[in-house]
Amino acid sequence: MRYLTTFTAFLTIALRQASLVASHGGVIGYDIASKYYNGFSAYNTPVGQSTIQREWDTFNPITNPTDSFLSCNNNGASLGSGQLSATVDAGSQVVAYWNQWPHTIGPVMVYMASCSGACASAMPSDLSWFKIDEAGLMSGTLTTGQWAMGELVANNNSWTTTIPANLAPGEYMIRHELLAIHTSNQPQFYPECAHLVVTGSGSAQPSGNSLVRFPGAYKVSDPGVTIDIYSHPDVTDYTIPGPAVWRG
Template identity: 30%
Template sequence: MPSFTRTLLALAISPIAVLGHGHVRDVIVNGVTYPGYERYENQDLSKVVGWPFTTEDEGPVPVSSLNDPDIICHQGATNAKASVPLNAGDEITIRRFNEIGGFEHPGPELHYLAPCGDEGCDKVDKTKLEFFKFYELGLVKAGEADDPEWDTQRWATTEVHKHVYAEGDGFIDTFNVTIPKNIKPGPYVLRHELFGLHMADQGKAEFYPQCINLVINGSGTESPKGTPATEFYKNSDPGIDIDIWLNLKSYEIPGPALWTPQANGMQSKRHARNFVY
């Protein structure tokens, strides 16, 4: 029998469906703010660090496009012209804007890096980028789905969303991630991604990737092996083909192995796939 929550979701699917739509408004590093791509603003694109994309409603990449170039940096994404300068080990604050109420969808948060090489991130062919995953967080607390509170069943995205705040004509959700300290310096694309799993039980998991150009400074030497984003996911992956509207016990985070630094004897390894944080 469908749960009461699932029934309410079905009745209100139109307004709920847009609660994840949005974009990276800006990123902050060491107190300096760098602009993301704002579709409806008259921007100087030579200063924008977020990759422009073409989705008019700023909605998700659908599950049907998991092997298409749209999954790399969002639909129709093109290279950003500017880059964020930072040091390996610095923390990046990513601010996502949404007009409706912020990113309210349950799901994981993932971060990837791909070196751009001598071509530079403003010119690199996105289909040639090979990303390694350096951060992932999925199901924070197992339990019964309890939208809209998300206290019994907790996700990376719903925990962040509890600190949403109003700004201008919309709302901001803030995500923080630290660049690995021992990464080889150079130009990189940071791929920031959130999932919406609220309709995954209907075969409609949603993907919200955004790309940001970085220039990483430092003395690190590690160059982790990457994977093209078009090879990250399959619609049959347990973390994509899933029903979260029940008493969920665990969650397998999709995608390639989580890379970990070699410092202190640690090496790249696959994350504990059924681990509940």
Template identity: 30%
Template sequence: MKISTSLAVAAAVSSASAHTIFVSLNGGAVGDGVRVPSYDGPIQDVTSNSIACNGSPNPTTPTSKVITVQAGSTAKLTWRHTLTSGASDIIDASHKGPVMAYMKKVSDATKDSGVGGGWFKIAQDSFDGTKWGVDRLISNAGVQTITIPQCIAPGQYLLRGELIALHAASSAGGAQFYMECAQINVTGGSASKTPATVSLPGAYKSSDPGITYNLYNGQKTYTAPGPSVFTC
């Protein structure tokens, strides 16, 4: 058996206990302002409405809280294997891939489903030729640190944390998408720049090189799917 095949089999065996959830924002309680599911499984159909903020087959729990964040400040997204896992249990190390974040301007963050247009990417930790965003997330005890753009308009947004696990992504439909949406109110934004936006679903195709990708053939380059990161 080739080494690459052995690695793929090992990844498949561990996958049942290797899922993850974006559980809280800025040190808040689990699910307080973040729509978390009870089950930590992935979405694998990029055409599903669940690719926006998760959902069937992982129904999420509504939350009435909207978290205030300052434009230009850092925000910390905490990821855990389950809703009750500790800082040493984030995701199995075999589940390598990028860790990203998107935002969407909405009128009411507690009611908007996230499905449709308006999304723009604000952060991306991908692959440097040696280590993946997931490797760095695990090393950082599951905390993904991003910056809320200073130049956007104030108001309510959905903040979408996303992790893509590529351990089974060598064929279409194998990539695993993990995402949840936090409900935030951005204050102090200058509104000096309007981001170009994409739709979820719609921004990803199963054939994208960052979605169908062989993790085990020694590639040293990787192109993350979706739009470029918005900058001020």
């Protein structure tokens, strides 16, 4: 009887953990210049993995907007010899694919950062990031409206972004981020980063207020971060956190 009780308790915990993993996630692959790149396999050793994506170790969200891992998730490390880069022309599209994604309330944001050299040796928290794409509440109210994350789910758990056409060539990181706000006053950040080599004849580089650091770009007091949407069911606008989109 004691064995059955112990087994039942273990099974309950295991199912609960599986449910938590199933309810979260991240970017698992990219379609760039008609080539598909597998993402990093979370919960697996980085040894032997080869991908354009930085290491991320858990499906769980980051809930603190000033968390030290907010730049590229926990732990955001380079894969060393296994770290690849995808070549993409400025003005081309990058499609990111998520695992089976359950959350449909919240914005989608995409950032880039110049590595000023080789991205493989860059620390994401030291980079200056600029936003190239964002979408939030697209129609309706905070609680029942159409959100960008809902559109992502409807589009085969994918999001398509265009690299600014006049961006100067070089090595960059691209950072996809979902901010789930379905839990009252408890933001859930899901960021992942990948390495790109941007080509083309562009010469534009962002500066000034277009550039932010992670952590540093968001605060708890930002209206779009710590928000209780259920306290404002009839509101039809939402302020996406971070800088304005840089168009190049």
